[in-house]
Amino acid sequence: MSIIRGEEMVLNIGPQHPSTHGVLRLKVKTDGEIVSEITPVIGYLHRCFEKHCENITYEQVIPYTDRCDYIAAMNNSFGYVIAIEEMMDIHVPERVEYIRVIMAELNRIASHLLALGTNGLDIGAFTPFLYMFRDREYILDLFETVCGARLLYNYMWVGGLSHDLPVGFVEAAYKFLDNFEPQIDEYNNLLMYNKIFVERTADVGVLPADVAINYGVSGPNLRGSGVKWDLRKNEPYSIYDRFEFDIPVGEGIMGSVGDCWDRYWVRIQEMRESVKIVRQALKQLPSEGDIHEAIPRKIRPPKGSIYKRTESPRGDLGYYIVSDGKPKPFRVKMRSPAFTAMSVLDEISRGWMLSDVLAILGSLDIVLGEIDR
Amino acid sequence: MINEQVAQKLETQFPGAVIVQEEPVEDCIMLTSDQWQDVAKFLRDDPELKFDSLQCITGVDLGDENPMDVRYNLHSMSLLHKIEIRIPVKKDNPTIPSIEKIWRIGDWFEREVYDMYGIRFEGHRDLRRMLLPEDWEGWPLRKDYETPQTYHGMVVPKVKS
Amino acid sequence: MNGLFESGFMLIVGLTIAGLVIFGLMAAIAIIAVYIERKVSAFMQDRIGPMGQGAGLHAGKWGLLQTVADSLKLLLKEDIIPKAADRKLFILAPYIIFIAAFIAIAALPFNQVLIAVNLNIGVFYILAVSSLGIIGLILAGWASDNKWSLYGGMRSAAQIISYEIPAALSIVSVIMLTGTLSMQGIIQSQAGTILGFIPNWTIFNNPFSFIAFFVFFIAGVAETNRTPFDIPEAESELVAGFHTEYSGMRWAFFFLSEYANMFVVCGVTVTAFLGGWLSPISGVMDSPTWGLFWFMSKIGVLIFIMMWFRWTFPRLRVDQLMNVSWKYLLPIALFNIFGVGLWILLVG
Numbered sequence: 001m002s003i004i005r006g007e008e009m010v011l012n013i014g015p016q017h018p019s020t021h022g023v024l025r026l027k028v029k030t031d032g033e034i035v036s037e038i039t040p041v042i043g044y045l046h047r048c049f050e051k052h053c054e055n056i057t058y059e060q061v062i063p064y065t066d067r068c069d070y071i072a073a074m075n076n077s078f079g080y081v082i083a084i085e086e087m088m089d090i091h092v093p094e095r096v097e098y099i100r101v102i103m104a105e106l107n108r109i110a111s112h113l114l115a116l117g118t119n120g121l122d123i124g125a126f127t128p129f130l131y132m133f134r135d136r137e138y139i140l141d142l143f144e145t146v147c148g149a150r151l152l153y154n155y156m157w158v159g160g161l162s163h164d165l166p167v168g169f170v171e172a173a174y175k176f177l178d179n180f181e182p183q184i185d186e187y188n189n190l191l192m193y194n195k196i197f198v199e200r201t202a203d204v205g206v207l208p209a210d211v212a213i214n215y216g217v218s219g220p221n222l223r224g225s226g227v228k229w230d231l232r233k234n235e236p237y238s239i240y241d242r243f244e245f246d247i248p249v250g251e252g253i254m255g256s257v258g259d260c261w262d263r264y265w266v267r268i269q270e271m272r273e274s275v276k277i278v279r280q281a282l283k284q285l286p287s288e289g290d291i292h293e294a295i296p297r298k299i300r301p302p303k304g305s306i307y308k309r310t311e312s313p314r315g316d317l318g319y320y321i322v323s324d325g326k327p328k329p330f331r332v333k334m335r336s337p338a339f340t341a342m343s344v345l346d347e348i349s350r351g352w353m354l355s356d357v358l359a360i361l362g363s364l365d366i367v368l369g370e371i372d373r
Numbered sequence: 374m375i376n377e378q379v380a381q382k383l384e385t386q387f388p389g390a391v392i393v394q395e396e397p398v399e400d401c402i403m404l405t406s407d408q409w410q411d412v413a414k415f416l417r418d419d420p421e422l423k424f425d426s427l428q429c430i431t432g433v434d435l436g437d438e439n440p441m442d443v444r445y446n447l448h449s450m451s452l453l454h455k456i457e458i459r460i461p462v463k464k465d466n467p468t469i470p471s472i473e474k475i476w477r478i479g480d481w482f483e484r485e486v487y488d489m490y491g492i493r494f495e496g497h498r499d500l501r502r503m504l505l506p507e508d509w510e511g512w513p514l515r516k517d518y519e520t521p522q523t524y525h526g527m528v529v530p531k532v533k534s
Numbered sequence: 535m536n537g538l539f540e541s542g543f544m545l546i547v548g549l550t551i552a553g554l555v556i557f558g559l560m561a562a563i564a565i566i567a568v569y570i571e572r573k574v575s576a577f578m579q580d581r582i583g584p585m586g587q588g589a590g591l592h593a594g595k596w597g598l599l600q601t602v603a604d605s606l607k608l609l610l611k612e613d614i615i616p617k618a619a620d621r622k623l624f625i626l627a628p629y630i631i632f633i634a635a636f637i638a639i640a641a642l643p644f645n646q647v648l649i650a651v652n653l654n655i656g657v658f659y660i661l662a663v664s665s666l667g668i669i670g671l672i673l674a675g676w677a678s679d680n681k682w683s684l685y686g687g688m689r690s691a692a693q694i695i696s697y698e699i700p701a702a703l704s705i706v707s708v709i710m711l712t713g714t715l716s717m718q719g720i721i722q723s724q725a726g727t728i729l730g731f732i733p734n735w736t737i738f739n740n741p742f743s744f745i746a747f748f749v750f751f752i753a754g755v756a757e758t759n760r761t762p763f764d765i766p767e768a769e770s771e772l773v774a775g776f777h778t779e780y781s782g783m784r785w786a787f788f789f790l791s792e793y794a795n796m797f798v799v800c801g802v803t804v805t806a807f808l809g810g811w812l813s814p815i816s817g818v819m820d821s822p823t824w825g826l827f828w829f830m831s832k833i834g835v836l837i838f839i840m841m842w843f844r845w846t847f848p849r850l851r852v853d854q855l856m857n858v859s860w861k862y863l864l865p866i867a868l869f870n871i872f873g874v875g876l877w878i879l880l881v882g
């Protein structure tokens with residue numbers, strides 16, 4: 001008797017679909033519920049970032065970097081400005097360094113909250129999502145007091161910042177942190193240790209460490225696979241070497257190392273670490289200092305090129321910048337961490353069910369703005 | 374391990390692969406494209422080098438008649454060192470061996486470079502446009518690229534630069 | 535001849551009136567339940583939910599008229615039938631689902647006297663007709679000619695059929711205890727107290743029927759396609775599952791039936807396990823009016839629990855869903871029948 005084998009069905013998930021986190025299309029080959037192949041089709045959000053950069057001046061690029069990863073705009077412009085500063089050999093005042101770290105870490109918390117919330121939403125848990133958005137809102141309020149914008153800040157400038165901290169910011173930030181830390185436990189009780197959530201994520205979409213490195217996966221996804229790699233510790237930029245914090249790595253508490261649950265867990269732990277960093281930075285923040293002091297009159301990096309990477313909430317965010325000594329960049333290439341995370345999706349979701357694919361996609365924390373640029 | 378040491382090691386292993394720069398201005402290794410696949414495998418597997426992580430592939434059009442560059446930023450997660458490799462390709466018929474089987478992320482990075490510069494990666498299993506529509510004409514990031522007047526009958530607005 | 539016509543005419547009039555009453559009841563239940571669901575979810579999520587705001591046309595105090603406004607909107611919406619859809623089946627599907635929920639309500643005893651038809655096989659009848667709705671779901675999934683709908687239809691078929699079995703088996707243990715299939719009979723046999731103060735409801739009767747209650751209720755939640763068992767709709771996976779292509783009034787029928795189904799499942803649970811319209815304190819407040827109150831409030835509590843499930847739990851995967859049914863609920867339900875039999879034999 002021959003085995004009855006049905007025809008495979010091609011299913012288009014997206015470009016418009018509730019859980020593609022933007023405008024992503026997945027061409028999925030399915031046999032019933034089982035997925036046999038995934039072809040991501042990206043580019044729906046392509047806004048010619050790199051082409052634009054060649055036609056505008058260096059400082060005008062900063063708002064564009066914000067718009068690439070709109071969830072963590074601070075971290076994106078941070079990477080860009082320190083690359084330019086390294087090319088031009090600019091040393092920014094202490095106060096600027098501290099404010100930058102505070103902003104970047106607060107934005108990391110905001111970004112992780114969104115990632116975790118939507119990951120829960122993909123699995124069908126609606127309430128944790130709104131809880132996390134509630135707390136993210138407080139961070140956005142803080143940013144609003146600092147620079148007037150809630151999502152796209154244009155806050156980090158080459159050599160400085162657009163605005164100094166407003167009066168009362170430090171107290172407000174402390175207040176937020178005090179309120180936020182106990183909330184993390186609430187999320188854990190509600191979602192992370194929920195039996196159904198564990199069933200849905202533990203042992204699902206396991207990403208082994210060697211595959212992760214080979215695919216260039218970085219950030220929380222790589223750490224979820226048990227690799228202790230964090231640019232803030234391993235290649236400290238800015239003033240990250242002054243803070244004490246741990247790098248959480250996946251331990252396979254609920255299943256095996258590198259599963260969706262581990263990636264979720266790593267992000268939760270990282271929020272705690274970010275809180276630690278922000279607390280230390282707020283404590284050490286120098287009260288004096290002109291934040292506009294080191295801003296150069298003309299931004300013209302000398303001839304040459306640089307590849308600078310920083311740790312964005314999604315992983316290693318690299319900028320490859322080529323300068324020919326003119327006011328406009330010769331070439332800006334952005335190495336986006338979500339891009340590499342996206343490329344591994346096919347590898348780790350084969351053989352899983354349709355529902356798992358969306359759980360895995362959510363756990364990889366992709367932002368389409370950054371993938372398509 | 375820095376660039377010169379790696380360059381020397383490569384020179385002894387693969388004679389003729391390294392392009393000697395007359396006056397090295399930047400910290401990188403220039404390679405010819407013909408042995409690139411073997412060199413890449415060597416870079417990844419050699420116990421002293423172990424470049425297990427391909428950070429980034431950047432295409433650069435140096436303008437005018439200069440050749441285009443494909444630049445690879447490699448990093449070793451275990452030995453914690455990094456290098457940059459540049460491979461010039463001719464503009465009229467740009468081809469370069471693909472390394473997508475050596476570092477899997479090369480798959481998407483190469484497709485992106487192909488998409489923007491039209492550099493063909495030989496041996497790539499699925500070399501299609503990545504970010505642009507499949508039927509887009511031309512290679513947008515080349516310096517001599519001209520924006521088309523229309524796309525599928527829609528007028529492309531002029532951008533002042 | 536004339537008399538026959540007259541009695542036939544009267545019958546039709548009577549049936550029409552009864553039908554309209556039940557239909558009005560269903561609509562009212564759905565409208566109230568949707569409002570409660572929105573408010574419950576809002577309070578659980580640290581929001582305030584629908585609120586009437588400002589002067590002029592708005593949704594009333596505390597948004598009380600929100601669902602009324604929503605249903606008016608649905609009535610006025612354009613009715614879209616996809617070109618590729620199987621037109622006849624597409625139109626038929628929502629009615630089948632609706633009718634299944636509709637006729638099940640007919641056998642629910644609201645109090646001592648208020649019951650549309652007091653069938654002597656009431657429980658059996660409800661179990662039978664409520665699984666009729668599945669045909670509608672499959673039809674909707676198939677006729678839409680949409681891959682998402684097809685997935686939804688397939689999933690719901692597998693799900694409802696599996697959960698019918700533990701549900702029916704738990705009811706069997708109740709029938710063994712009460713010895714009747716009539717809804718009123720089941721309730722009446724639960725009158726009285728145990729040890730003088732615990733009401734003699736099936737759930738408290740013996741440890742096995744206590745477990746049977748949970749088995750039945752979980753299976754009931756699964757049959758109504760609600761989270762954590764809402765895989766046929768699975769908003770984040772299947773867009774909207776079997777009703778992806780439906781809009782306007784047709785979609786409203788699905789919605790209406792979902793809440794009507796919830797009501798029926800809770801009604802059966804209350805009747806079979808929680809003493810129906812019986813007062814929790816035996817002999818106190820047991821007039822028919824109070825009976826209606828007790829019946830509705832017991833259902834209210836169960837519906838609240840269902841909503842609570844929905845807004846706290848993530849969704850199960852399709853194979854895990856089957857596991858729950860076949861590997862856990864079914865053996866437990868079978869064991870319960872055995873246990874109840876032993877209990878009757880030993881305790882009496």
